[in-house]
Amino acid sequence: MFPKSFDYVVPQSLGEALALMERHGDEAKVLAGGQSLIPLMKLRFLFPSHVIDIGRIPELHGIDERNGEIRCGAMTRHADIERSSLLCKHIPLLYAAATEIADVQVRNRGTLGGALAQADPASDWATTSLALKARFRCVSLRGERMINAGDFFKDTYTTALEDGEILTDIFFPLPHPASRAAYIKIHRRTGDFAIASVALQFTVDGAGHCQTIGLGVGGVGATPVAPADVIAFLRGKTLSDPVIEEAASMLKARLHPIEDIRGSSDYKRRIAGVAFQRAFRKAAGRDRRET
Ligand SMILES: Cc1cc2nc3c(=O)[nH]c(=O)nc-3n(C[C@H](O)[C@H](O)[C@H](O)COP(=O)(O)OP(=O)(O)OC[C@H]3O[C@@H](n4cnc5c(N)ncnc54)[C@H](O)[C@@H]3O)c2cc1C
Missing domain, CATH: 3.30.43.10 (Uridine Diphospho-n-acetylenolpyruvylglucosamine Reductase, domain 2)
Incomplete structure (x- = not known):
């Protein structure tokens, strides 16, 4: 065509x-x-x-550390994230997600900004940016504004970007050095979009209680989601298997995925629950399964 x-x-x-x-x-x-x-x-x-x-606009490129955040220009390619020692060291969740996107060819061309602006509900970057509480700088001739990841994705393929606006930079807060993270993407074949994916980052205090938590669940709705009651339930608790199982049940009850070529609504809901539990096990170093 x-x-x-x-x-x-x-x-x-x-x-x-x-x-x-x-x-x-x-x-x-x-x-x-x-x-x-x-x-x-x-x-x-x-x-x-x-x-x-927009590929030759210098200010849309580059990955650098500024004021407790890492800034990625919108034209940062998926492969740049995969190869960035700065990101790999400070925000391993981004590295983990980058390696899961499509294939080498797509990763060499596709960009962070393009994927976020496209707002596919199963986008690996949409899910991850939600868990990392990223902020997006959007610029037009009228001025500029910062939009939180949680407010950016409005519907399937629809974002908060307005006419004439370009997404220029994505800011990721630097996680606490002791934070743990995992990205679990369940798909039919390597390189496919997710049936369901879970991006997770959390910290625990000296007593082993969950202190902070960032969550993004993708592929199971019009936008990636981070149900507030699931997060509130986990905060302050020891992240034992029974607690995670209960949280997974809460999560599944909040999801309303549509049936499509990737599976029925019920199947996707169940897959999201599995990904959620595996993400916690992997982040805690308790998952021996290859993911
Ligand atoms: C075979 C294949 C497999 C794929 N598999 C996956 C996968 O497993 N996981 C995944 O997450 N993605 C996957 N993708 C999508 C891929 O990540 C794309 O890179 C992404 O969807 C679009 O990014 P892009 O830079 O190519 O944007 P483009 O295609 O150039 O643009 C996409 C849209 O965003 C707009 N846009 C782009 N940049 C900006 C900006 N800075 N400001 C405002 N608007 C902008 C464009 O106008 C367009 O409407 C796959 C794609 C292909 C072709």
């Missing part, structure tokens, strides 16, 4: 890109890694008159 013809433009600065978006409005689409946009254009689900390639 061939896409409808379009003008391809390559701005060299963020200001230039924003001006192009303002000028062309709904007719324009931002191109990042092209791993979702190009297939959709080839299938003619999308037919923008202008494709604005």
